[in-house]
Amino acid sequence: MNTEQINAKNVSTKHISVKRYMPDSSAEPYWQQYELPVDDSTSLLDALNHIKEQLDSTLSYRWSCRMAICGSCGVMVNGIPKLGCKTFLRDYEGEIRIEPLSHFPVQRDLVVDMAIFLEHLAAVKPYLIDDNPVKPYDPQAPETYQQSPEQLARYKQFANCINCGLCYSACPQFGLNPEFLGPAALTLAHRYNLDSRDHGKKQRMAELNRHEGVWSCTFVGFCSKVCPKHVDPAAAVNQGKVEAAKHTLIALFKG
Amino acid sequence: MQQRDFDIVIVGGGGAGLRAAIGAAEHAKEHKTPQRIALLSKVYPMRSHTVAAEGGAAAVTSAEDSYQAHFDDTVSGGDWLVEQGVVDYFVHHAYQELVQMERWGCPWSRKDDGQVQVRRFGGMKTARTWFAADKTGFHMLHTLFQTSLKYPEIERFDEFFVLDLAVHEGAVIGVIALQIATGELTLLRAKAVILATGGAGRLFRFNTNAGIVTGDGMAMAYRHGVALRDMEFVQYHPTGLPGSGILITEACRGEGGILLNKEGYRYLQDYGLGPETPLGKPENKYMELGPRDKLSQAFWQEQQAGRTGKFGDSDVVYLDLRHLGEKTILERLPFICELAKAYINVDPVKEPIPIRPAVHYTMGGIETNPQCETSIAGLYAAGECASVGLHGANRLGSNSLTELLVFGRLAGEQASQRAAQTEWADERLLEAQGDRQQAKLLRLCDGTGSGENWVELKHAMVQAMESGCGIYRTEEGMRHSLETMRQLRARFNEIRVKDTSKIFNTELLECIELGYGLDIAEASCLSALERRESRGAHQRLDEGMQKRDDVNYLKHSQVFYQGEAPAELHWQDVDVRFSAPAERAYGDAGKGGKA
Numbered sequence: 001m002n003t004e005q006i007n008a009k010n011v012s013t014k015h016i017s018v019k020r021y022m023p024d025s026s027a028e029p030y031w032q033q034y035e036l037p038v039d040d041s042t043s044l045l046d047a048l049n050h051i052k053e054q055l056d057s058t059l060s061y062r063w064s065c066r067m068a069i070c071g072s073c074g075v076m077v078n079g080i081p082k083l084g085c086k087t088f089l090r091d092y093e094g095e096i097r098i099e100p101l102s103h104f105p106v107q108r109d110l111v112v113d114m115a116i117f118l119e120h121l122a123a124v125k126p127y128l129i130d131d132n133p134v135k136p137y138d139p140q141a142p143e144t145y146q147q148s149p150e151q152l153a154r155y156k157q158f159a160n161c162i163n164c165g166l167c168y169s170a171c172p173q174f175g176l177n178p179e180f181l182g183p184a185a186l187t188l189a190h191r192y193n194l195d196s197r198d199h200g201k202k203q204r205m206a207e208l209n210r211h212e213g214v215w216s217c218t219f220v221g222f223c224s225k226v227c228p229k230h231v232d233p234a235a236a237v238n239q240g241k242v243e244a245a246k247h248t249l250i251a252l253f254k255g
Numbered sequence: 256m257q258q259r260d261f262d263i264v265i266v267g268g269g270g271a272g273l274r275a276a277i278g279a280a281e282h283a284k285e286h287k288t289p290q291r292i293a294l295l296s297k298v299y300p301m302r303s304h305t306v307a308a309e310g311g312a313a314a315v316t317s318a319e320d321s322y323q324a325h326f327d328d329t330v331s332g333g334d335w336l337v338e339q340g341v342v343d344y345f346v347h348h349a350y351q352e353l354v355q356m357e358r359w360g361c362p363w364s365r366k367d368d369g370q371v372q373v374r375r376f377g378g379m380k381t382a383r384t385w386f387a388a389d390k391t392g393f394h395m396l397h398t399l400f401q402t403s404l405k406y407p408e409i410e411r412f413d414e415f416f417v418l419d420l421a422v423h424e425g426a427v428i429g430v431i432a433l434q435i436a437t438g439e440l441t442l443l444r445a446k447a448v449i450l451a452t453g454g455a456g457r458l459f460r461f462n463t464n465a466g467i468v469t470g471d472g473m474a475m476a477y478r479h480g481v482a483l484r485d486m487e488f489v490q491y492h493p494t495g496l497p498g499s500g501i502l503i504t505e506a507c508r509g510e511g512g513i514l515l516n517k518e519g520y521r522y523l524q525d526y527g528l529g530p531e532t533p534l535g536k537p538e539n540k541y542m543e544l545g546p547r548d549k550l551s552q553a554f555w556q557e558q559q560a561g562r563t564g565k566f567g568d569s570d571v572v573y574l575d576l577r578h579l580g581e582k583t584i585l586e587r588l589p590f591i592c593e594l595a596k597a598y599i600n601v602d603p604v605k606e607p608i609p610i611r612p613a614v615h616y617t618m619g620g621i622e623t624n625p626q627c628e629t630s631i632a633g634l635y636a637a638g639e640c641a642s643v644g645l646h647g648a649n650r651l652g653s654n655s656l657t658e659l660l661v662f663g664r665l666a667g668e669q670a671s672q673r674a675a676q677t678e679w680a681d682e683r684l685l686e687a688q689g690d691r692q693q694a695k696l697l698r699l700c701d702g703t704g705s706g707e708n709w710v711e712l713k714h715a716m717v718q719a720m721e722s723g724c725g726i727y728r729t730e731e732g733m734r735h736s737l738e739t740m741r742q743l744r745a746r747f748n749e750i751r752v753k754d755t756s757k758i759f760n761t762e763l764l765e766c767i768e769l770g771y772g773l774d775i776a777e778a779s780c781l782s783a784l785e786r787r788e789s790r791g792a793h794q795r796l797d798e799g800m801q802k803r804d805d806v807n808y809l810k811h812s813q814v815f816y817q818g819e820a821p822a823e824l825h826w827q828d829v830d831v832r833f834s835a836p837a838e839r840a841y842g843d844a845g846k847g848g849k850a
Contacts, residue, residue, distance in 0.1 A: 057752075057754055065307050070303075118299070126401040127360060127402045139355070144358070156362060
């Protein structure tokens with residue numbers, strides 16, 4: 001077996017600066033520097049866990065799965081939103097500066113308040129709407145909808161969002177106006193609108209067609225660049241604009 | 256202290272908790288008894304560990320399959336330590352739950368004709384595992400979470416950490432929770448409580464589990480006298496990434512991936528799983544599609560024989576997918592490719608993935624009856640935290656995602672039914688328990704402890720679990736680990752939390768989780784030590800204990816909490832009403848038999 005590519009460990013020392021905010025004891029945020037041993041496999045999350053367990057137990061941050069699927073550990077790394085568990089220190093020269101995700105209120109240290117994000121998700125009715133199904137679900141005679149692989153492929157990518165919120169930190173419009181539904185929520189709406197089993201597009205359009213819906217997006221596209229799961233929210237939002245425009249036109253003709 | 260009243264309180268916002276919440280809401284609606292449901296999670300629900308499940312969810316689906324076959328696979332897979340009535344209920348309700356998920360929008364992978372696709376899984380006689388690429392748990396969790404938003408009667412308490420159950424005269428009356436963002440306690444009065452808090456994989460050093468999988472609910476129920484059942488059975492998943500333990504799904508093997516030792520030999524044929532199946536033609540219950548316990552044990556044997564390779568400091572074998580071709584790999588296993596590339600810099604299209612077993616699943620848990628109710632009236636448990644009796648000594652892959660639907664719904668309905676017939680307890684009872692919890696918290700933080708360090712204790716715990724309760728176990732090793740847990744529990748009383756702030760104090764949470772973990776680790780070590788036979792995931796090297804012993808140990812272990820004193824163990828009969836214990840065999844040896 002090819003065991004030659006085993007990572008030579010390359011242990012070195014790195015400096016990490018973390019923006020701390022402890023509202024219990026200090027009104028203002030401050031920077032704190034930590035020095036720690038790292039190797040080629042050390043993720044930023046590993047580093048934070050090392051700090052927590054060995055250097056400073058008062059540092060607070062969120063994490064859980066450590067495999068880039070739960071969406072907990074988003075932070076700013078040298079000004080760019082990243083998942084801590086999928087960011088590797090080997091990729092950074094010099095000092096690394098860690099801050100809480102931009103555009104969200106900071107609760108403490110690297111922990112931000114995600115409430116507005118959750119509200120935006122809920123606002124777009126992110127569930128299958130089929131008010132008059134041809135065959136209602138009957139547990140005694142359960143029957144699935146039909147959906148071809150092509151129909152699945154239309155929305156699949158947009159169903160891969162892990163709700164990490166990085167795209168909100170990347171979005172200048174959300175930074176200016178937190179009422180903007182934002183990339184993830186608009187993508188989720190688009191995901192259901194594209195689902196062949198769904199009949200809820202009309203209901204969602206009212207929300208999407210507001211100023212705080214798709215029309216706040218100025219197509220900067222940074223959201224798609226930072227997305228750790230390649231969901232491409234910018235594409236979803238802009239396809240959503242086309243749909244919203246159509247919806248408006250049709251409404252006009254119908255009077 | 257804030258106090259709120261609900262008909263039903265659900266602790267845990269993963270698959271089982273969300274399914275329970277929706278099940279309860281639907282049940283209440285159907286019976287025209289409006290009910291308020293609180294859903295508490297120590298994280299946001301979509302962060303729950305269900306999110307990391309990859310492979311799929313099992314249900315009898317094709318015309319050639321049968322309930323009997325799924326039943327037989329599950330019973331023999333669990334080495335006959337399962338509750339057969341429960342398995343019977345499970346296999347009959349599995350399909351309708353997966354269809355219900357489809358009707359809620361779960362993006363199941365499809366066949367060309369638009370029907371749901373199934374794949375092969377280990378220990379299953381037929382392909383019956385529904386999947387959504389290799390992110391099935393992720394899609395199920397998000398579908399459930401998003402669907403739950405339709406129900407205004409479900410009120411979420413995100414990032415509320417439950418400290419204790421409130422129990423009065425044998426019935427649950429509510430829970431006491433810490434709001435993580437403020438550090439304030441909230442009392443939630445309830446007529447029924449459902450625990451859906453997940454497993455305890457983080458008791459072990461090397462595991463596939465998320466950091467939150469710390470057994471909280473198990474410890475809460477246990478401390479109030481509910482038995483922890485079959486805690487000696489801990490599943491090692493055969494394929495975790497070296498270093499991190501990140502899960503590489505069994506679906507890799509379901510799709511035809513093979514396991515090789517360092518000589519490039521498919522070693523599973525030497526462990527009762529052969530003969531070797533042709534490359535690209537996986538066969539159910541042969542070779543790589545054997546059950547997880549057998550595969551992890553085979554790794555250990557290869558390691559002892561010096562036939563494992565090295566990746567960094569880890570002994571590994573190799574999971575080879577290359578013959579599947581890039582198209583299939585990227586279509587069916589995209590997440591695995593992403594993980595292998597990101598975390599060990601291996602592209603599965605081009606190279607075999609180095610892997611090794613990692614602790615993955617807690618077969619045992621909070622003992623419930625077949626209706627998910629515990630020995631405390633009104634307290635239910637579902638999902639990995641529960642021992643309803645589905646998995647016995649070894650869980651089959653893809654049974655647990657279905658379990659959390661089938662039993663999550665059942666628990667929700669049962670709780671709703673009870674709540675409709677029950678009154679709230681006197682709120683002063685709850686307040687008194689709230690005050691006791693507040694005092695306990697203060698003690699952790701005020702520095703009266705002699706200053707034991709939680710990090711040191713946690714590391715000692717996970718090391719002892721790994722060395723004493725690994726893939727193969729010895730009397731001496733388990734005895735030593737049990738002693739260690741008892742010492743660590745005593746030392747835990749002297750712990751001191753350095754961070755005394757209230758807002759988002761994660762050090763405090765880690766300490767409370769450690770306290771939970773130590774209690775259930777003791778239960779796990781005790782039941783492992785006392786089970787003097789080998790069965791499923793519990794394998795002993797001791798003389799005379801290397802085989803299954805149905806005469807003495809066709810029994811569930813039950814461990815009861817005794818406060819500061821050592822825990823106590825009892826044995827409980829197993830429901831074997833449909834299928835008498837038989838030899839468990841795979842590969843050609845299992846041909847024609849039930850196993």
